[in-house]
Amino acid sequence: MNTKKAFTLVELIIVIAIVAILAGAIFVAIDPARRLHETRNARRSSDVSTVLDAVKKFQSDNEGTHYDEIANSNEDTYYAIGTDGNGCSGTCAAVTVDDECIDFLDMGGNYLAIVPYDPKDGNEGNTLYYFYRSSQGGFTVGACAPEGEGPGGGGTPPTISVTR
Numbered sequence: 001m002n003t004k005k006a007f008t009l010v011e012l013i014i015v016i017a018i019v020a021i022l023a024g025a026i027f028v029a030i031d032p033a034r035r036l037h038e039t040r041n042a043r044r045s046s047d048v049s050t051v052l053d054a055v056k057k058f059q060s061d062n063e064g065t066h067y068d069e070i071a072n073s074n075e076d077t078y079y080a081i082g083t084d085g086n087g088c089s090g091t092c093a094a095v096t097v098d099d100e101c102i103d104f105l106d107m108g109g110n111y112l113a114i115v116p117y118d119p120k121d122g123n124e125g126n127t128l129y130y131f132y133r134s135s136q137g138g139f140t141v142g143a144c145a146p147e148g149e150g151p152g153g154g155g156t157p158p159t160i161s162v163t164r
Contacts, residue, residue, distance in 0.1 A: 037147040040119045044143040047116035052141040054112040075135040082126040092144035
């Protein structure tokens with residue numbers, strides 16, 4: 001009797017099918033689309049803090065004088081941040097922005113080396129972030145297009161803004 005111990009083809013197919021089913025279940029449980037939305041929202045939160053920090057540092061270093069773009073902006077008005085000039089109306093889902101963009105590009109490397117923009121659809125011309133200067137002297141920077149963090153990236157998007 002010369003018998004060899006080995007797996008049969010049927011046994012191998014069953015094991016591969018079980019591994020594939022488990023991999024599929026884990027992939028659904030992890031929900032990579034949701035993780036991408038959460039990651040982009042975390043980046044948006046970091047970006048709005050970075051921009052507002054730069055604005056406040058500029059003001060502090062210049063004895064309370066605002067950056068020219070801020071000084072020339074109207075109080076209690078929302079502006080999209082970007083270099084598009086007058087092409088910013090209707091581009092912000094979070095708030096209603098003015099037609100004119102506010103440009104932080106020339107603020108200087110000491111404050112803002114590059115102007116951050118939305119990780120999904122933003123660009124230098126329209127970052128998909130907004131700026132607001134209140135009549136009481138406070139500033140707000142926020143994200144125009146945060147993504148929902150529910151299953152599959154759906155659900156109500158969070159409000160991403162920083163006020164100082």
